[in-house]
Amino acid sequence: MSIDATPSCILVTGGTGFIGSHTVVVLLEQGHEVVIVDDLSNSSEKVLDRIDQIVGEEAAERLTFVRADVADREALDAIFDEFDIDAVIHFAGYKAVGESVQKPIEYYSNNIGNTLVLVDAMRDHGCKSIIFSSSATVYGDPDELPLTESSPKKPATNPYGWTKWMIEEILGSLVVADPEWNVVLLRYFNPIGAHPSGLMGEDPKGIPNNLLPYVAQVAVGRRDAVHVFGNDYDTPDGTGVRDYIHVMDLAEGHAAALSWMMGRNGCEVFNLGTGNGTSVLQIIEAFSTACGHDLPYVIEPRRAGDVTANWADCTKAREQLGWKAKFNIADMCRDSWNWQSHNPNGYEA
Numbered sequence: 001m002s003i004d005a006t007p008s009c010i011l012v013t014g015g016t017g018f019i020g021s022h023t024v025v026v027l028l029e030q031g032h033e034v035v036i037v038d039d040l041s042n043s044s045e046k047v048l049d050r051i052d053q054i055v056g057e058e059a060a061e062r063l064t065f066v067r068a069d070v071a072d073r074e075a076l077d078a079i080f081d082e083f084d085i086d087a088v089i090h091f092a093g094y095k096a097v098g099e100s101v102q103k104p105i106e107y108y109s110n111n112i113g114n115t116l117v118l119v120d121a122m123r124d125h126g127c128k129s130i131i132f133s134s135s136a137t138v139y140g141d142p143d144e145l146p147l148t149e150s151s152p153k154k155p156a157t158n159p160y161g162w163t164k165w166m167i168e169e170i171l172g173s174l175v176v177a178d179p180e181w182n183v184v185l186l187r188y189f190n191p192i193g194a195h196p197s198g199l200m201g202e203d204p205k206g207i208p209n210n211l212l213p214y215v216a217q218v219a220v221g222r223r224d225a226v227h228v229f230g231n232d233y234d235t236p237d238g239t240g241v242r243d244y245i246h247v248m249d250l251a252e253g254h255a256a257a258l259s260w261m262m263g264r265n266g267c268e269v270f271n272l273g274t275g276n277g278t279s280v281l282q283i284i285e286a287f288s289t290a291c292g293h294d295l296p297y298v299i300e301p302r303r304a305g306d307v308t309a310n311w312a313d314c315t316k317a318r319e320q321l322g323w324k325a326k327f328n329i330a331d332m333c334r335d336s337w338n339w340q341s342h343n344p345n346g347y348e349a
């Protein structure tokens with residue numbers, strides 16, 4: 001265990017979710033006190049036992065779990081009254097692109113509404129430091145690659161994307177109104193992988209929308225074949241290219257942003273990616289190597305709203321946060337397979 005940041009008390013919304021849970025592990029290992037607020041609407045309480053197993057008894061004592069919706073103002077007030085929260089990492093939100101098209105009211109109301117309740121509670125309790133889970137989706141279909149933080153934001157193609165887009169603007173407005181606010185917007189590229197222990201990983205409910213959990217479920221025999229959405233893109237093998245990043249690298253990125261932001265004010269944006277693009281077919285091949293057998297796939301038409309390719313320029317995070325992704329695609333597929341093969345049904349027994 002390394003303590004490389006001044007220990008603080010961090011409120012993590014959505015801390016039992018995929019990225020949240022891995023970040024909580026890193027924060028506890030760095031000596032921080034962590035309060036998770038999560039309503040478990042898209043995650044399992046078993047994550048908490050897994051976090052305890054990974055970090056050990058002493059660190060686990062620094063973790064508190066509050067089962068509540070972030071929109072529950074009374075629950076938030078009770079947390080801020082009881083704990084001296086130094087900063088908030090805000091993961092909680094709905095995240096299924098297709099579902100957001102069907103349920104725009106729910107997505108706008110939940111993602112944006114929750115954020116407004118949260119920052120209002122923060123302001124009332126004098127806590128003005130927040131890290132927000134944004135997404136490369138705010139860049140839309142890029143004119144130029146790699147994407148830097150000054151690449152233009154483009155119109156989103158779905159309500160989920162708009163919520164990320166608008167919450168960035170909302171948090172930016174807080175800083176304009178009150179320079180004491182300290183906002184970090186982290187634009188994630190495509191988070192995959194799992195904790196190397198195999199105890200924690202991604203566990204989507206229902207049919208996975210994202211590529212990696214789908215591939216992992218094919219590997220474990222839960223689904224027949226990977227559906228490749230389009231092989232006629234202008235990319236080397238015709239399939240879509242993304243910047244996949246190991247969830248542990250992403251978790252470390254949050255910890256780095258946290259130590260960097262302490263004592264500062266303003267609003268800063270950072271890309272969190274690896275800087276490398278990988279195609280759908282390359283992912284299937286890498287996962288086949290990780291699991292030891294060829295994975296069947298079928299070519300399907302393009303999926304509406306998908307971009308051809310994107311990958312990040314991560315110079316800013318490296319220079320300012322001192323953070324750089326360490327894991328490659330083989331590592332990501334190995335850890336994802338380790339998780340999936342030991343937990344074929346995710347957190348459910």
Ligand code: UD1
Pocket residue numbers: 097098135136137161190191209210211212214226227228229230239240241242280303304305306307
């Ligand atoms: C998606 C969201 C993005 C969100 C991110 C969260 C869309 C359009 N974008 O990113 O807003 O921030 O998830 O993780 O949904 N693919 C297949 N077969 C599959 C699934 C995906 O071929 O079964 C392909 C896609 O066409 C794409 C690549 O795999 O080329 C990655 O897709 P996915 O994992 O869904 O991520 P994004 O679409 O990049």
